[in-house]
Amino acid sequence: MKKTIRLVLNGEEKNLLVNVNQTLLDVLRDDLGLTGTKKGCNQGECGACTVLINGKPVSSCSLLAVKADGKSIDTIESVAKEGHLHPIQIAFNEKGAIQCGFCTPGMILVTKNLLEQNPNPQIDEIKEAISGNICRCTGYLQIINAIKSLAKS
Numbered sequence: 669m670k671k672t673i674r675l676v677l678n679g680e681e682k683n684l685l686v687n688v689n690q691t692l693l694d695v696l697r698d699d700l701g702l703t704g705t706k707k708g709c710n711q712g713e714c715g716a717c718t719v720l721i722n723g724k725p726v727s728s729c730s731l732l733a734v735k736a737d738g739k740s741i742d743t744i745e746s747v748a749k750e751g752h753l754h755p756i757q758i759a760f761n762e763k764g765a766i767q768c769g770f771c772t773p774g775m776i777l778v779t780k781n782l783l784e785q786n787p788n789p790q791i792d793e794i795k796e797a798i799s800g801n802i803c804r805c806t807g808y809l810q811i812i813n814a815i816k817s818l819a820k821s
Protein backbone atom coordinates (compact mmCIF):
# COMPACT_ATOMS: atom_id res chain seq x y z
CA MET A 669 0.00 0.00 0.00
CA LYS A 670 1.25 3.48 -0.84
CA LYS A 671 0.68 6.89 0.63
CA THR A 672 1.65 10.40 -0.37
CA ILE A 673 3.65 12.33 2.20
CA ARG A 674 4.75 15.95 2.21
CA LEU A 675 8.18 16.91 3.50
CA VAL A 676 10.48 19.86 3.52
CA LEU A 677 13.63 18.02 2.45
CA ASN A 678 16.88 19.96 2.60
CA GLY A 679 14.87 23.16 2.37
CA GLU A 680 12.69 22.11 -0.57
CA GLU A 681 9.03 21.10 -0.39
CA LYS A 682 8.43 17.60 -1.72
CA ASN A 683 5.42 15.39 -2.22
CA LEU A 684 6.48 11.75 -2.26
CA LEU A 685 4.59 8.54 -2.91
CA VAL A 686 6.00 5.95 -0.49
CA ASN A 687 5.20 2.41 0.57
CA VAL A 688 3.63 2.48 4.02
CA ASN A 689 6.23 -0.02 5.27
CA GLN A 690 9.24 1.81 3.82
CA THR A 691 11.71 3.42 6.20
CA LEU A 692 12.73 7.02 5.79
CA LEU A 693 16.29 5.75 5.21
CA ASP A 694 15.23 3.61 2.25
CA VAL A 695 13.20 6.46 0.75
CA LEU A 696 16.18 8.80 1.03
CA ARG A 697 18.71 6.37 -0.41
CA ASP A 698 16.72 4.24 -2.83
CA ASP A 699 14.02 6.59 -4.09
CA LEU A 700 15.78 9.93 -3.89
CA GLY A 701 19.42 8.92 -4.39
CA LEU A 702 20.54 10.75 -1.23
CA THR A 703 23.19 8.17 -0.43
CA GLY A 704 25.13 10.42 1.94
CA THR A 705 22.88 8.98 4.64
CA LYS A 706 24.45 5.60 5.37
CA LYS A 707 22.87 2.25 6.12
CA GLY A 708 24.81 0.44 8.82
CA CYS A 709 23.02 -1.79 11.31
CA ASN A 710 19.52 -0.91 10.02
CA GLN A 711 18.37 -1.55 13.61
CA GLY A 712 18.65 1.85 15.28
CA GLU A 713 21.98 1.16 16.97
CA CYS A 714 24.88 2.65 15.01
CA GLY A 715 23.79 6.19 14.07
CA ALA A 716 25.12 5.92 10.50
CA CYS A 717 21.65 6.78 9.17
CA THR A 718 21.21 9.93 11.27
CA VAL A 719 19.24 12.79 9.73
CA LEU A 720 17.84 15.91 11.37
CA ILE A 721 14.07 15.96 11.75
CA ASN A 722 12.82 19.39 12.71
CA GLY A 723 16.45 20.02 13.69
CA LYS A 724 16.89 17.00 15.98
CA PRO A 725 19.01 13.91 15.21
CA VAL A 726 16.96 10.80 14.43
CA SER A 727 17.94 7.36 13.12
CA SER A 728 16.18 7.25 9.77
CA CYS A 729 16.33 3.43 9.66
CA SER A 730 14.01 3.32 12.65
CA LEU A 731 11.34 5.65 11.31
CA LEU A 732 8.71 4.82 8.74
CA ALA A 733 8.65 7.44 6.03
CA VAL A 734 4.92 7.97 6.61
CA LYS A 735 5.75 9.09 10.16
CA ALA A 736 7.88 11.89 8.72
CA ASP A 737 4.86 13.37 6.94
CA GLY A 738 4.68 17.13 7.49
CA LYS A 739 8.19 17.36 8.93
CA SER A 740 11.37 19.09 7.94
CA ILE A 741 14.22 16.67 7.12
CA ASP A 742 17.84 17.68 6.68
CA THR A 743 20.39 15.19 5.39
CA ILE A 744 24.16 15.52 5.07
CA GLU A 745 23.62 16.79 1.50
CA SER A 746 22.21 20.02 3.00
CA VAL A 747 25.31 20.88 5.01
CA ALA A 748 27.80 22.15 2.39
CA LYS A 749 26.49 25.27 0.63
CA GLU A 750 27.25 26.29 -2.95
CA GLY A 751 30.28 24.04 -3.14
CA HIS A 752 31.73 25.25 0.17
CA LEU A 753 32.21 22.84 3.03
CA HIS A 754 30.58 23.71 6.35
CA PRO A 755 33.02 24.67 9.17
CA ILE A 756 32.16 21.37 10.90
CA GLN A 757 33.21 19.43 7.79
CA ILE A 758 36.43 21.46 7.56
CA ALA A 759 37.23 20.81 11.24
CA PHE A 760 36.60 17.06 10.87
CA ASN A 761 38.88 17.00 7.87
CA GLU A 762 41.66 19.03 9.48
CA LYS A 763 41.61 17.10 12.77
CA GLY A 764 41.75 13.66 11.15
CA ALA A 765 38.23 12.82 12.35
CA ILE A 766 37.39 11.12 9.05
CA GLN A 767 38.92 7.78 8.12
CA CYS A 768 36.60 5.44 6.20
CA GLY A 769 33.91 8.13 6.43
CA PHE A 770 31.00 5.78 7.08
CA CYS A 771 30.07 7.38 10.40
CA THR A 772 30.88 10.91 9.24
CA PRO A 773 27.49 12.10 7.91
CA GLY A 774 25.79 11.10 11.15
CA MET A 775 28.57 12.55 13.30
CA ILE A 776 28.41 15.87 11.44
CA LEU A 777 24.65 16.18 11.80
CA VAL A 778 24.79 15.32 15.50
CA THR A 779 27.56 17.91 15.92
CA LYS A 780 25.50 20.53 14.07
CA ASN A 781 22.61 19.98 16.46
CA LEU A 782 24.90 20.00 19.50
CA LEU A 783 26.57 23.30 18.57
CA GLU A 784 23.22 24.93 17.82
CA GLN A 785 21.99 23.95 21.28
CA ASN A 786 25.28 24.50 23.08
CA PRO A 787 27.96 26.55 21.29
CA ASN A 788 30.60 25.75 23.92
CA PRO A 789 30.18 22.10 24.84
CA GLN A 790 32.48 20.49 27.38
CA ILE A 791 34.16 17.16 26.64
CA ASP A 792 31.55 15.16 28.56
CA GLU A 793 28.76 16.94 26.69
CA ILE A 794 30.43 16.14 23.37
CA LYS A 795 30.78 12.49 24.38
CA GLU A 796 27.12 12.39 25.37
CA ALA A 797 26.04 14.00 22.08
CA ILE A 798 27.91 11.44 19.94
CA SER A 799 27.14 8.47 22.18
CA GLY A 800 24.57 7.08 19.73
CA ASN A 801 26.99 7.17 16.80
CA ILE A 802 29.49 4.35 16.39
CA CYS A 803 32.86 4.96 14.75
CA ARG A 804 34.95 1.86 14.09
CA CYS A 805 38.04 3.71 12.87
CA THR A 806 39.09 6.76 14.84
CA GLY A 807 38.83 5.77 18.49
CA TYR A 808 36.70 8.95 18.83
CA LEU A 809 39.54 11.17 20.04
CA GLN A 810 39.94 13.00 16.73
CA ILE A 811 36.18 13.45 16.48
CA ILE A 812 36.01 14.93 19.97
CA ASN A 813 38.98 17.19 19.18
CA ALA A 814 37.32 18.38 15.98
CA ILE A 815 34.11 19.24 17.81
CA LYS A 816 36.01 20.90 20.65
CA SER A 817 37.90 23.04 18.13
CA LEU A 818 34.57 24.46 16.95
CA ALA A 819 33.41 25.45 20.42
CA LYS A 820 33.16 29.16 21.03
CA SER A 821 34.84 29.70 24.37
Ligand code: FES
Binds near residue numbers: 709714718
Ligand atom coordinates in the same frame (compact mmCIF):
# COMPACT_ATOMS: atom_id res chain seq x y z
S1 FES B 1 21.63 2.14 10.19
FE1 FES B 1 20.26 3.22 11.43
S2 FES B 1 21.09 3.17 13.41
FE2 FES B 1 22.39 1.88 12.23
Ligand code: FES
Binds near residue numbers: 765766804806
Ligand atom coordinates in the same frame (compact mmCIF):
# COMPACT_ATOMS: atom_id res chain seq x y z
S1 FES C 1 35.64 6.98 10.21
FE1 FES C 1 35.22 4.88 9.78
S2 FES C 1 33.49 4.46 11.05
FE2 FES C 1 34.11 6.44 11.65
